[in-house]
Amino acid sequence: MVHRLVNRQFIPVPIERVWEYFATPANLNEMTPPDMDFEIVSGGEPPMYAGQIIEYRVRFLPFLRSLWLTEIAHVVEGRYFVDEQRLGPYRFWYHEHIFEPADGGVWMTDRITYALPFGPLGDLVHALWVRRKLTHIFDFRRQKVIQIFGERP
Numbered sequence: 001m002v003h004r005l006v007n008r009q010f011i012p013v014p015i016e017r018v019w020e021y022f023a024t025p026a027n028l029n030e031m032t033p034p035d036m037d038f039e040i041v042s043g044g045e046p047p048m049y050a051g052q053i054i055e056y057r058v059r060f061l062p063f064l065r066s067l068w069l070t071e072i073a074h075v076v077e078g079r080y081f082v083d084e085q086r087l088g089p090y091r092f093w094y095h096e097h098i099f100e101p102a103d104g105g106v107w108m109t110d111r112i113t114y115a116l117p118f119g120p121l122g123d124l125v126h127a128l129w130v131r132r133k134l135t136h137i138f139d140f141r142r143q144k145v146i147q148i149f150g151e152r153p
Contacts (some may be wrong), residue, residue, distance in 0.1 A: 001123050002092065003131070005112045007138045011149045012105040018149070019078045019099060022108070023048040030148075032058075033140040037065065050075045053086070060089060060133075091117040105152070108145070110138065 011018050021027055025044035032038040037059040044054050052072040059065045068088035075081045078099065085093035092115040100107040116122030116130060 001126075002113060002115045003126060005110075005114075005131075005134055005138070007110045007142070009108050009142055009145055010102065010105055010152045011108055011145060012152050013149050015078060015099055015101045015106045018106045018108065021148070022097060022099070023075075023077075023081065025052075025054055028056075031141050031144050033137060035059070036137070041067075048072055048075060048081060054083075089116075091115045091122070 024046045025040060025048060026046070028040065028044075029038055037057075039057045041055040041057055043052060050072060054070050054072070056068040056070070057065055058068055066089050069086045070083045070088070070093075071086050073082045073084045080096060080098045082097070083093075083095045092113070094113045096109075096111040098109040098111065100109070112134070116126050118125070
């Protein structure tokens with residue numbers, strides 16, 4: 001089964017500043033919960049570009065650290081980029097990062113389309129754990145964005 005997760009957040013700073021931050025792969029370390037032990041192994045050098053391959057290691061469970069290889073598949077400077085999993089824990093992962101200028105700042109939207117392996121077993125794992133884990137990751141990210149850029153007045 002294919003799943004979707006959408007998060008939208010207003011960031012009260014100019015789009016150039018937001019884009020510069022999010023288009024720098026190394027900043028993913030700061031935006032990822034510490035319990036995930038996130039590490040960029042290779043390919044995270046700025047500037048971000050279409051075709052860029054980034055290799056990560058990430059802890060999904062206390063006893064399981066996994067390789068995750070993504071490709072920056074599409075980039076429109078200052079507007080959006082898409083990362084697609086090439087190798088990793090998901091059967092399918094397509095993450096759109098969209099930035100829309102707005103009065104007083106930027107609307108940032110994360111739209112993730114993903115599927116787990118193992119058919120019905122994967123769907124059960126999604127219902128019991130993965131959905132909650134992804135929500136935790138994006139809740140953490142929301143708070144980090146507020147710490148870095150502030151909140152809407």
